[in-house]
Amino acid sequence: MSVNKEVKRVTTHTLQKMKAAGEKISMLTAYDYSFARIIDGAGVEVILVGDSASNVMAGHETTLPITLDQMIYHASSVIRGIERCFVVVDLPFGSYQSNSEIALASAVRIMKETGAHAVKMEGGEEVIDSIKKIVSAGIPVMGHLGLIPQSIYKFGTYEVRAKEEKEADKLRRDALLLQEAGCFAVVLEKIPAELAAEVSANLAIPSIGIGAGNGCDGQVLVMHDMLGINTEFKPRFLRRYLNIHEQATRAVQQYIKDVKSGDFPNLQEQY
Ligand code: KIV
Secondary structure, eight states, X not given: OOOOTTSOOOOHHHHHHHHHHTOOEEEEEOOSHHHHHXXXXXXXXXXXXXXXXXXXXXXXSSSTTOOHHHHHHHHHHHHTTOSSOEEEEEOOTTSSSSOHHHHHHHHHHHHHHHOOSEEEXXXXXXXXXXXXXXXXXXXOEEEEEESOGGGHHHHOSOSOOOOSHHHHHHHHHHHHHHHHHTOSEEEEEXXXXXXXXXXXXXXXXXXXXXXXXXXXXXEEEOHHHHTTSOXXXXXXXXXXXXXXXXXXXXXXXXXXXXXXXXXXXXXXXXX
């Protein structure tokens, strides 16, 4: 999409100012051009090209199988659909955990090949060297703490994280480490609302919650879940704004009926 000079683009600076002003940040996932256009046009500040594409676009059970090449494909499609959103792309599993050189190389590929504005990485202390390396190359990094789906086989469950004091303390420390390492924001996923509110209040950078209560500086949902494209996933934190699955099923059934009865196409729908 060509750059419209009239449109004020969202930047890390915008997000920082929103936190300072107490204005909540809205973030949604997108994985393709058409939905990115809708979300950008609707006024969301941040689009996350999440590795949840592995689940909702490719039908995998976890986020682990998606590759860097596939994330690049999704992110470059999203970028062609936006005019003003700030676009963050997940570094997929295996593209940053081994060492900071590999992490930087993966982040550089995302930035160069997609035109995205930032990357997101899961974890705290364990990935801090890689975060520092990427930030020092001038690439904005969003952190991600709490339930980190790339570690699902370590956790063994998608239950709420950091309910125990030991894990909550690590999360408090990790959030500050991410801030010191230069992250511009941090996602807090599926942790107690009280802990998320405390961590958010102690951070100068914005927190974006998912299943982390109302005390975060912003919220994120997976687009397929909030639009009801996906109906199997029903966690307590999810608010569903549409039931596209049901509406699309009805539309397709009507189309089949019209084709079979000969009603479609009619005289106005042919040449
Ligand atoms: O991949 C994703 O969609 C995410 C959000 C759930 C935060 O990481």
